[in-house]
Every structure is written in C-alpha cells, then in structure tokens.
Amino acid sequence: MKKIFLITFILIFLGTSAFAAGETSLVKAQIISLKETVSGQMKEQLVKVRVLEGIYINEEIDIKYIPVEYSESNFELRKGMNVFISVNTNDDKLQANIMNISREDHLKTLAIIFIIAVTIFGRFTGIFSVTALGISGFIILKFMIPMILKGENPVIVSVACSILIILISFIFVSGFSKKSFASILGTAGGTIIAGILALIFTDLCVITGLADEDTTLLVTQMGITMDYRGLYFSGVLIGTIGVVMDVGMSITSFIFELKNTSPCIGFFKLMRSGLIVGKDIIATMVNTLVLAYAGSSIPLLLLFYKSTTPVNQIISMEIVSAEIIRSLCGSIGLILTIPLTSFIASVMAEKE
Known part of the structure; x- marks a missing residue:
C-alpha cells in the first residue's frame, strides 16, 4: 500500500509540474544589491540581479525599478529576494525589467507544512486525503481545462470531472x-x-x-x-x-x-x-x-x-x-x- 501511495503521489506532482512548465520569456533572478532613490515624489530602486536560469544564467544585470502605486507592480523589493525578469539585448548589452515576484518557493513551504499537519493528525486517512486532493488537481489540470480549451462543452466536461473527483476522493x-x-x-x-x-x-x-x-x-x-x-x-x-x-x-x-x-x-x-x-x-x-x-x-x-x-x-x-x-x-x-x-x-x- 505504501508503494502504491508513493508512486501515485510522485506521478500526480510530476504530471502537474509538467502541465505548469512551458516556454516563457521570463527567467528567475536573485536580487544581490538594492539602492533606493527619491526623485521628486517618485521613488526609484536601483537593483542588481543575478540570473538564476536560462541562457543568461549567472549574468549580473542592473535594473531601474519604479513601483507603481495601487497596482500589482508596487513590490517591496529586498536583498536576496527572487524575482521574475524579462531579458533582452540592446547593442550587445543586457537589459531587463522586473515583472513579478517569485513566490513559488514560499508556497511550496506552506504546502509542505499543510501536508505534514494532515499526516501527523490524520495519519493514513490524512495521507490518502492529500493524495485524493492531488488527483483532483491532476484531473482539473490535465483533463478538465484542456478539454474545455479544445472546445468541448464545459457543462458536460465539468459534470464528468466532478463525478470522477467525488468517486476517487471517497474511495481513497x-x-x-x-x-x-x-x-x-x-x-x-x-x-x-x-x-x-x-x-x-x-x-x-x-x-x-x-x-x-x-x-x-x-x-x-x-x-x-x-x-x-x-x-x-x-x-x-x-x-x-x-x-x-x-x-x-x-x-x-x-x-x-x-x-x-x-x-x-x-x-x-x-x-x-x-x-x-x-x-x-x-x-x-x-x-x-x-x-x-x-x-x-x-x-x-x-x-x-x-x-x-x-x-x-x-x-x-x-x-x-x-x-x-x-x-x-x-x-x-x-x-x-x-x-x-x-x-x-x-x-x-x-x-x-
């Protein structure tokens, strides 16, 4: 039973990761230094980042970041923080813009705490519950969403996937x-x-x-x-x-x-x-x-x-x-x- 659980769990998260992964113009970078300046009423941050992935890995790039108040781009940047940047070349010089904060590591930590808590207090029932949750996410990501995007009737697809999720969850x-x-x-x-x-x-x-x-x-x-x-x-x-x-x-x-x-x-x-x-x-x-x-x-x-x-x-x-x-x-x-x-x-x- 333990082997079945481990194999199922690994397959679920490998499948989910494969679905989430894909080609993107954004790469992850780490802030290695940060200097804040104020020009009039506008706050600017001069940021140096080290690229962590892609063809420009380990390259260091200077970026001028201007927070946009009352928007999703009003980040509070800190040294050591991971961010997503878009990189391009201009006259053989690398230029980049900060597009978003990299939050997945913190979310993974929170997910691990959740799994540990469920496992400790729920024992095998908790483990099976987490597995059923993973399978539910797998069904939604790998079957429901792709079928809807292909033009299948969302009503029929969602009903079928809902019943499948209910069956698997209770059986687990x-x-x-x-x-x-x-x-x-x-x-x-x-x-x-x-x-x-x-x-x-x-x-x-x-x-x-x-x-x-x-x-x-x-x-x-x-x-x-x-x-x-x-x-x-x-x-x-x-x-x-x-x-x-x-x-x-x-x-x-x-x-x-x-x-x-x-x-x-x-x-x-x-x-x-x-x-x-x-x-x-x-x-x-x-x-x-x-x-x-x-x-x-x-x-x-x-x-x-x-x-x-x-x-x-x-x-x-x-x-x-x-x-x-x-x-x-x-x-x-x-x-x-x-x-x-x-x-x-x-x-x-x-x-x-």
Whole structure:
C-alpha cells in the first residue's frame, strides 16, 4: 500500500509540474544589491540581479525599478529576494525589467507544512486525503481545462470531472465500502442539484460569464473563445464539490458509527439522527460557503458600499448576480445533500 501511495503521489506532482512548465520569456533572478532613490515624489530602486536560469544564467544585470502605486507592480523589493525578469539585448548589452515576484518557493513551504499537519493528525486517512486532493488537481489540470480549451462543452466536461473527483476522493478515504458508496451517491446528488439550479438561473438571469476580469483577460489578451456561460457553470460546480463532499462523508460516517454502536436501531431512527446532525452542520457550512465567496469579493463589496447606486441596480449587475447564484446554488446543494445522504446511508446501514 505504501508503494502504491508513493508512486501515485510522485506521478500526480510530476504530471502537474509538467502541465505548469512551458516556454516563457521570463527567467528567475536573485536580487544581490538594492539602492533606493527619491526623485521628486517618485521613488526609484536601483537593483542588481543575478540570473538564476536560462541562457543568461549567472549574468549580473542592473535594473531601474519604479513601483507603481495601487497596482500589482508596487513590490517591496529586498536583498536576496527572487524575482521574475524579462531579458533582452540592446547593442550587445543586457537589459531587463522586473515583472513579478517569485513566490513559488514560499508556497511550496506552506504546502509542505499543510501536508505534514494532515499526516501527523490524520495519519493514513490524512495521507490518502492529500493524495485524493492531488488527483483532483491532476484531473482539473490535465483533463478538465484542456478539454474545455479544445472546445468541448464545459457543462458536460465539468459534470464528468466532478463525478470522477467525488468517486476517487471517497474511495481513497474510505475504500470500497457501503459507507463510501453512500457518501458518493449523496454527494453526487447534492452536486447535481446545485448544477441544475445554476444552469436554470444562469439562463433566467442571462449570465454571460464575461463579467469576471479573469475571463475578460482570456478574451482580450489571449484571444480564447469558448462557451463562457458554461465556463462559469464549471466554476460553480467545482466550488460546490468540496463542501458537499465534507457534509456527505460526515453524515454517512455518523450513521454507520451509530449503527455499529447500537445494532438494534432501525431505519427511521437512523434517518432522524442523520437529519438532526445535518441541522447542526447546515448553519456552519452554509456560512462557510457564503463567507468564502464574500471573502474573495471584499474589494467589490467596499466599492458598492461607497456607491450611491440603488440596491436593485447593484444586485442586477452581472458580477454581483453571478456571485449570488454561485453561493446560493452551492448552499442549496449542500442543504439537500443532508436528507439525501441520510436516506441512502440509513438504508445501507440498516441492510448491513
């Protein structure tokens, strides 16, 4: 089992790295010295960097960097920091511009801390959970996104990938058992309900899928054309899966554990107990789902708070309506997962 886990884990991350890697005009460099000057009200930084990769590796280049206030280019550079630079030659002299901060090393460290924490406290279940997470990312990166980019229907692709993610995740965590099968059915049912509602209200509210600035970037700068409404639907579905899976497994585990400790308990009592636990879950999980969406939209909420535009007009803006549909459809799918999972798990536990 350990060998299978290690091989799977290595393949997942090798595949993900291969997907992420590709030709780029940017190269990584390290800041070896930095001097700050002020010209009028403009702050400049004279930076010397050493190139860490590519054909100019180990070359040292002087760069004048001007932070752009209130933008993504307002970096606080420090000696020893890694950055991405664009390099070109002019009269046989190397010139470069700082394009971005290299953040992947810090993010890898954070990911390692996450994996260690899950492994320590979750043991084998935690290890399998991380593996399932890696496979989910692999499915999204290697299958879902490429198929959508090839022009396949985003709705069909996202539904198929969502069901595949649910199957693999529960099988990795609980193995081939009645408990995992009940969780799979309940979670898939809740996710499908959320998806159907998202499709209906995306159509009723005439959501184009182009209000998001990331989607606009695909159109304006990369020239990618696809079914953007379907792409928005895919985001709703993938965003719903995580919370719905959590609820499905929690309800199923409780019902099967209750049956193990009290073998004489019948179907109706199991079902009722599952619904009672589900009520407690609903309050926190719905808040989690809605607050997660709201938290990612704080700047937008501040903008509307300061706006004098009437509330009905604000709600009718696509960027707001799309987030409302996303959060409410996910929440409804979550709520309906509870009775559905309770029923399926109670039936299977009773038979067992």
